[in-house]
Amino acid sequence: GDSVTQMEGPVTLSEEAFLTINCTYTATGYPSLFWYVQYPGEGLQLLLKATKADDKGSNKGFEATYRKETTSFHLEKGSVQVSDSAVYFCALQGTSGSRLTFGEGTQLTVNP
Amino acid sequence: EAQVTQNPRYLITVTGKKLTVTCSQNMNHEYMSWYRQDPGLGLRQIYYSMNVEVTDKGDVPEGYKVSRKEKRNFPLILESPSPNQTSLYFCASSPGLATSSYNEQFFGPGTRLTVL
Numbered sequence: 001g002d003s004v005t006q007m008e009g010p011v012t013l014s015e016e017a018f019l020t021i022n023c024t025y026t027a028t029g030y031p032s033l034f035w036y037v038q039y040p041g042e043g044l045q046l047l048l049k050a051t052k053a054d055d056k057g058s059n060k061g062f063e064a065t066y067r068k069e070t071t072s073f074h075l076e077k078g079s080v081q082v083s084d085s086a087v088y089f090c091a092l093q094g095t096s097g098s099r100l101t102f103g104e105g106t107q108l109t110v111n112p
Numbered sequence: 113e114a115q116v117t118q119n120p121r122y123l124i125t126v127t128g129k130k131l132t133v134t135c136s137q138n139m140n141h142e143y144m145s146w147y148r149q150d151p152g153l154g155l156r157q158i159y160y161s162m163n164v165e166v167t168d169k170g171d172v173p174e175g176y177k178v179s180r181k182e183k184r185n186f187p188l189i190l191e192s193p194s195p196n197q198t199s200l201y202f203c204a205s206s207p208g209l210a211t212s213s214y215n216e217q218f219f220g221p222g223t224r225l226t227v228l
Contacts, residue, residue, distance in 0.1 A: 004154075006154075036219075042221060042222075043116075043202055043219035043220050043221045043222050044155075044202065044204075044219040045219070046216060046217070046218075049216070089154060089155065099145070099157060099160060099170070100145075100155075100157070100204075100217060102147075102154040102155040102156075103154050104152055104153060104154040105154050105155075
């Protein structure tokens with residue numbers, strides 16, 4: 001079945017550091033890929049998405065590129081801020097419907 | 113404001129006492145789903161509904177029931193809660209397969225349930 005694997009956390013960075021959170025997936029066909037963010041005490045919010053190979057999703061300075069050859073969708077940001085502290089989830093949606101499969105989540109803490 | 117609402121936000125109960133967590137969306141979405149979030153496991157789908165009167169099991173349906181009598185509501189029912197159902201629960205909705213934005217899911221704020 002479908003599965004998503006994220007890099008182990010937590011991740012702690014200083015403000016303005018470069019961020020990479022790795023995500024790889026296993027799925028049949030051509031799934032859609034997502035990054036969701038969960039701020040403390042809140043529900044999940046869609047951060048960005050990519051629906052086909054080589055698509056780049058971007059939002060709020062975050063980027064991720066759908067790499068079918070490496071089955072990856074790594075999240076990157078060039079300069080993180082304290083306000084980016086949150087839990088980040090990689091997810092995929094298979095071709096059969098709306099169901100989302102999530103990774104374990106990565107806790108990011110950004111220190112001033 | 114377009115949103116998914118859940119009630120209650122926090123609940124402490126005892127083993128075996130039936131409870132219902134409500135979920136409502138005001139976006140006329142066809143698809144709704146329940147997830148539970150546990151440390152180290154991410155979010156796992158409990159049940160989902162493609163439309164009114166259509167529900168199906170997700171990855172971890174044991175011990176839960178759902179119903180979808182109206183498009184906007186999708187309650188989660190625990191007939192006899194047990195401590196292993198202590199978790200953070202999220203309801204989500206999306207427009208449905210017939211639309212171009214079907215894969216954008218909107219999440220509620222979560223319900224933290226503790227079963228003693």
